Amino acid sequence: MSKPVLVVGAGPVGLTMAAELARYGIPVRVIDRLPTRTTQSRALAVWPRTLELLEAAGCADAFIAAGLRANAVSIHAGNRTLARIPFGTIVSSFNYLLMIPQSETERLLADHLRTFGHLVERETELTDFVNGDNGVSCTLLHAGGRIETLDAAWLIGCDGAHSFVRRKLGLAFExxxxxxxxxxxxxxxxxxxxxxxxxxxxxxxxxxxxxxxxxxxxxxxxxxxxxxxxxxxxxxxxxxxxxxxxxxxxxxxxxxxxxxxxxxxRKVRDYRTGRVFLAGDAAHIHSPAGGQGMNMGMQDAFNLAWKLALVERQEASPSLLDSYSVERSAVARQILSDSSRMTRIVLLKHHLAQRVRNFLVKQAFRLPVMRRAAANRLSGILIDYPDSPLNVGSARGLRGPQPGQRLIARQSSGQGDLPRFILVARGSAEARAMIARHTSLLMHEVSKPPDENGIWLVRPDGYVVAVAKRGNWTVINQTLNKIAAQHQRK
Ligand SMILES: Cc1cc2nc3c(=O)[nH]c(=O)nc-3n(C[C@H](O)[C@H](O)[C@H](O)COP(=O)(O)OP(=O)(O)OC[C@H]3O[C@@H](n4cnc5c(N)ncnc54)[C@H](O)[C@@H]3O)c2cc1C
CATH class of the missing domain: 3.30.9.10 (D-Amino Acid Oxidase, subunit A, domain 2)
Known part of the structure; x- marks a missing residue:
């Protein structure tokens, strides 16, 4: 049997990571040193982009049934309303904010993980590891003092803000x-x-x-x-x-x-060292303003899991994994900067500055365009990867997203299925030939394009990786060749 991936930490991020790897049929173990999950409500906000990814994973319905839909957020000064930002304009099938205590989120994710036959191994602590060329030798301390040495294929530190994995790697939390x-x-x-x-x-x-x-x-x-x-x-x-x-x-x-x-x-500069990755609060922490922390961490997990699954199943070149840190570190920089700005606006102390702030907020959010922009930004649907090393081509002259931007298309969510890229193009003999050539990487049906004159290649996590003009299949073929493992190249 192949070596398992070890996920350290069964908070929302570790649970998402373990469930996604299990969904893709990758051997995985998830450990947590605590005997039970948190009972504190902690992170309450689950934003639309996270719901979209949970839907692709096959568990959004349980969240929606357990949560409370918030349809707007408002800002007041005493009895005066300065702004009310409705969420109905968010361009997603989930156009609301789901309020659900983190304790519930963790329960639902653990239930989802169980559907793949996996349980969290509790009272099990990672106490040491050696990051080798072919695997990570991990020392686990079980309840009662038993010590286990585990030879893991990869180690993923989802072990929170005080991350042991981060400290052991010697990474600065800047x-x-x-x-x-x-x-x-x-x-x-x-x-x-x-x-x-x-x-x-x-x-x-x-x-x-x-x-x-x-x-x-x-x-x-x-x-x-x-x-x-x-x-x-x-x-x-x-x-x-x-x-x-x-x-x-x-x-x-x-x-x-x-x-x-x-x-x-704070954040680390690099989310990967050899065979060890960091995700969630282990890699970035910030103010709760905007309620983004847990969402960003869960989205780290969605980003890494499909890449690791394709590499582990030898369908993709290991270089695919290099994009994880580049993409997610850029997102964290942006969200840290947004939440820092929001926190400083809230904490303004000078009375004149407060009056100017209140005036500007009231004027700005009178404009529907500002309300829409704020709601869509908070929702996470504008998160993109413009500088991803995976991106190829351009949508210039086409009506549709650029490489790195989100495009919702039909996705696979069956247990044990490989993550698959989606061709978003007119059905044609060339499209069918492309699917036949890259049969293990591509979904076997095309999705309807936003513009008939273009071809979009969409990653398993719903972001465009390549765009070409109609007929230019070479771009799509080369992109898939670059991603594919050496022996798969056509
Ligand atoms: C008061 C408060 C309010 C918040 N509000 C929001 C909000 O509204 N929206 C939002 O998105 N975020 C919010 N957050 C942030 C959110 O709670 C965190 O971002 C989230 O918990 C991070 O999840 P995680 O899985 O990365 O880490 P954690 O939830 O910290 O989980 C890490 C797990 O790793 C385990 N662990 C640690 N070391 C080891 C080891 N060596 N071996 C084994 N197990 C180990 C721990 O026991 C723990 O269970 C809030 C946080 C706080 C404190």
Whole structure:
């Protein structure tokens, strides 16, 4: 039997990674040192791009059934609404934000993983590894002290912000720590005159207080602490913050989680060292503003899994794996910069600057184009890979996406199926010949193109890898040859 891939960490990212590899029929083990998964609500936001990828993986319905659809987010100053950004204009079949506690996300992903016959191996800790040319020798410490040496094909560190894998590789986690801390509470809220499924942000000269719906009447509340040092809040303190900064007349009760947190904005430069990869919080952390952290991590997993599966099944050249770090590191740079900007806007302290901010936000979001742009950006559907080393060709003169941009086409999701590229083109003898030539890499049917004059080659994760004008099949053939393993080249 071939060596397994070892996924370290069964948070949302490790679970996504393990489930995707299992779906593609790759031997995988996923371990976590904790005896049970988190019971904290932590990441609440699942954005449309993540839902699209969960749908391709075959498990979006369970998420949608368990979550709460938020149709807009609004920003207020006292009882004045400065902006309301509806999500209905998001260009996706999922045109809303799904609010679902991270504990539920992890439960659903573990259930999905189980459908492929895999369980998380709990109370199992990675304590050491040696990154070799042909595999990674991993030392695992099991409950009760048993030590196991595992010869893994690849090691994927999804082991969170304090990643052992990252530290052992000696990779710098470059960036800053913000001086301001935050308090957080999951509580029942009475008296909030905002649609019950809508996140709402209130700006006040002293700071911000934000409400994120979890279920009917229950909200996650986050407030910044200004110059007050980090400390565990109690319900009374949360009530006082809400009274001062919120719309007034709210009553908080029944807290199930009270905590504080600081904000780090950090990332590693390279997500890969030899046979070891990093994904999720192990590779990047940032402010929760915009609710992107878990989404970005899960999308790291979707990006890497199909590449690793094709390389492990010897259908693609190992050089395919080099694109993972280039693509995902660029996305993290962009999201860190966006969330840092949002956090600094929220934390503005100077009263004049706050008044200018409030005025500009009110004017800007009067414009439908600004509301649409903000919603689509938050949704993740604009994430693209313009600088991917895989990209070939151009869509200049065609109506349709460029290489690196997203294009939703029919995708395979059967268990044990290889990930497949999709030809998006007019059905023709040449298209059929291309499928016959690259039968293990391509889906066996073409999808309807956005422009009849073009051919798009779409990756298994829904991003365009090559575009050519109609009839120019050489570009598509060369792209597939470049991706294919040496022995497959035609
Ligand atoms: C208060 C708060 C609010 C947040 N809100 C949002 C939000 O709204 N939207 C969003 O997208 N993100 C949000 N986030 C961020 C989100 O929680 C993280 O991005 C997410 O948990 C990262 O997932 P992960 O799988 O990379 O790491 P983690 O969830 O940290 O999982 C890592 C796992 O690895 C295990 N592990 C570590 N070391 C080892 C080892 N050596 N051996 C075995 N197992 C190991 C740990 O036990 C853990 O289970 C929030 C975070 C916080 C704290």
């Amino acid at each position: 960036g800053d720590t913000l001086s301001t801390g935050f308090v957080i509470a999951d509580v029942h809220v009475a008296g909030l005159a905002i649609p019950p499924d809508e996140p709402a942000i209130f700006w006040h000269p002293d700071g911000a207080v934000m409400f994120f719906p979890i279920s009917r009447g229950r909200y996650r509340i986050i407030a910044d602490l200004g110059s007050v040092p980090l400390h565990m809040p109690d319900l009374g303190e949360m009530q006082r913050l809400v009274e001062l900064r919120g719309p007034g007349g709210l009553i908080l009760s029944d807290p199930v989680w009270l905590s504080d947190f600081g904000v780090n904005e």
